[in-house]
Amino acid sequence: MDFTFLLQLLINGLVVGSIYALVATGFVIIHKSTGALNLAQGEFLMVGAYVCLYAMTTFRLPFAAAFPLTLAFTALLGVLIERVVLRPLLGSPVISVIMVTLGLAGLLRSGLQFFFGTDTRAFPELFPSAPVMLGVVPVSQGYIWSVAGVTVLLTALGLFFRYSRAGLALRATASNQQTALSMGISVKRMFALSWCIAAVVSAIGGVLLGAIRGGIDMSLGHMGLKVLPVVILGGLDSVPGAIVGGLFIGVVENLTGGYLDPLLGGGVKEVVPYIVLVLILMVRPSGLFGRKKVDRV
Amino acid sequence: MLKLDGIEVVYGGAVLVLRGLSIEVPEGRIVALLGANGAGKSTTLKSVSGLLASEGGKVTRGSIRFDGKEIAGCAPEELVSRGIFHVMEGRRVFEDLSVEENLACGGYRRTDRSGMRADLEMVYDFFPRLRERRRQQAGYLSGGEQQMLAIGRGLMAAPRLMLLDEPSLGIAPLLVQEIFRLIERINRERGTTILLVEQNANIALGIAHHAFLMEGGRAVLDGPAESLRSSDEVRQFYLGFSDHGGKKNYREMKAEIRRTHGGEVNDGIA
Structure with missing residues (x-):
């Protein structure tokens, strides 16, 4: 039983971690290109989940229609936020930009509460519920689809950048x-593009998370906070770092949760990412893959 | 081709850097802009390429005409599309990008893919070292190679007017000569008009057709490069040569130029 339990925890960790990776990638893209730290990343994720839910339940759209609609909506939202909220701050100190994203997070969260209420809402079942046997471990189909989706998306992003x-x-x-x-690249447009990409990938993360959990509520926004240990671990300006960091935090969280929670009475899972955050900041502040300045000899 | 008429540039709403500068750059020529630190040479280039705005600068008076059309205040991306490319001071390659990706960035506004491929080959012919290092991260190139990359990137934009800011900065003397020979070749073979800012007046006058001397934000003297090269006071004042033996002090020379040319010479000290 022990080995199966370990595998189960590992798989859970990788699945959740892959979603962390996705959201963290959005965070890193904004930070790399604009220098801002977007503390509203978790709220982007919520917007994605709720909009998709809304389209599927209220408009009774099939997922195949609701999903592209969600993407289009969040893409637009990302561009709009850059244009209306962040562009006027161009040239302001980073700290003001960060504060504004904090305000933005509050705004988005209250907006969602206003529209959807604070109750947990059931997320329509997207994947068949029968688990698939991966060797000896039963794995829910949602997990497999989710990991596959994240992999495809991150690969596509990688190809896009390259x-x-x-x-x-x-x-x-x-x-x-x-x-x-000086190359004739419109930097403003690039800023808008990064916000757009970040909003869209987070929204996809939100939809996947909703589908896996089966229900969504305001706690979804905590993912935004969880992204911080991930990006600090991986390095604020490294997309590969965000991916490795996401998977690592996901796995560590689940392993410690699985093994330590029963011993310590629960809650370890919630704390561990932040312990990692503090340790990394003490030992290696630029993260595992953070940018090292090119030094010529 | 390019005509600046009495332009004033103000930084941050307060600091007047250019005070009525007028220069002209005829098509197909190399024009050099010489002068001491702080004379406003780089600012002049930035006001032409539109990069001024991103540094909080603004053209507050006068006109900048390119092909007869007013371009003061145009966005940089539009000016690149119109054929003006600014190779900035201090090389500024994209360190994390490969050499070839850097070059591709130079052609960002272009849409003719076949022309870009041909120009990439042309850049590699001009700078064979870049071809050898095409896949390398640009941050690891030597200073001279980075300058070549910066100029090559400019060539990739296929500009009609190239603004070159201090291509000799921080580069070994032998390489400086090589780079200036290449700049001359670019002008001759590609017909690219070049406005060149340079502290090393001697080498700049070696390839330029015409030159302007700048002081305190305006042009105090101009003429064909050869005549400036042989002009006594320019040699003393800017090139550091003296035919009379013994050095005159700076103030004396300034007074001499003022006497001869009638312009007010302002170095911000006097």
Whole structure:
């Protein structure tokens, strides 16, 4: 039983971790290209989950229609937020930008509460409930779809950054804004694009999380906080770091939860990511994959 | 092709950097902008390329005309599309990007893919070292190679007017000569008009057709490069040569130039 239990915890950890990775990637993209820390990342995730839920229950749309609609909505929201809230702050100190994202988080959260109430809402079943046997471990189909979805999405993002014209321009902007400007790259447009991407990937994370959990409530926004240990661990400006960090935090959380909670009376799972956060900040402040300045000899 | 007429530039709403600068750059030529630190040379280039705005600067008076059309206050991306490319001071390559990705960024506003491929080959022919290092991260190039990359990136935009800011900065003397030979070649073979800012007046006058001397935010003297090269006071004042033996002090020379040319010379000290 022990080995199965361990595998079960590992799988749970990887699944949740992959969603952390997704949300953290959004966070890193905004930080890399605009220098801002977006503390409303968790609220983006909530918006995604609730909008998709709303489209499926109130409008009775099939998931195949509700999902693209959710993406379009959050993409628009991301661009709008950049345009209305952040662009006027261009050139302001980073701390004001961070404070504004905190305000934004409150605004989005209250808006959602206003529209949907604070009760837990059942999320329509997207995947068949019968588990699949992975060797000896039963795994729910939602998990498999979720991990597959995240993998495809992150790969697509990676390819986008590596090979597309806009991806190159985004990386150039992240590397040096003034120089990017001199190339004729519209830095403002790149900022809008990063907010758009970040909002969309978080929203996808929200939908997946809703589908896995079967229900959503305001606690979904805590994911935004959980992203901080992930990105600190991986390095604030590293997408691969966000992915590794996400998976790591997910696994550690589940392992400690599974093994230590019964001994210590619960709650370890909630605390562990932040213990990791503090340790990393003490030992390696730039994270595992954080940018090391290029030094020429 | 490019005509600046009495422009004033103010930074942060308070600091007047250019005070009625007028210069002209004819098509197909290399024009050098010389002068001491703080004369406003880099600011001049930034006001042409539109990069001024991102640093809190603004053209408050005068006109900047490119092909006869007013361009003061235009966004940089529009100016790149119109054929003006600014190779900024201090190389500024995208350190995390590969050499080839850096070059691709230079062609960001272009839509003709086949032309870009041809130009990439052309850049590699101009700078064979870049071809060798095409997959390397640009941050690891030597200073001279980074300057080549910065210029090559400019070439990738296929500009009609290239603004070059201090291409000799922080580069070994031998490489400086190589880079200036290449700049001359770019002008000759590609017909690219070049406005060159340089502290090293001697080498700049070596390739330029025409030059302006700047002092305190305006042009105090201009003429064909050869005549400036041989002009006594320019040699003493800016090139550090003296035919009379013994050095004159700075103030004396300034007075001499003022006498000869009637302009007010302002170095911010006097």
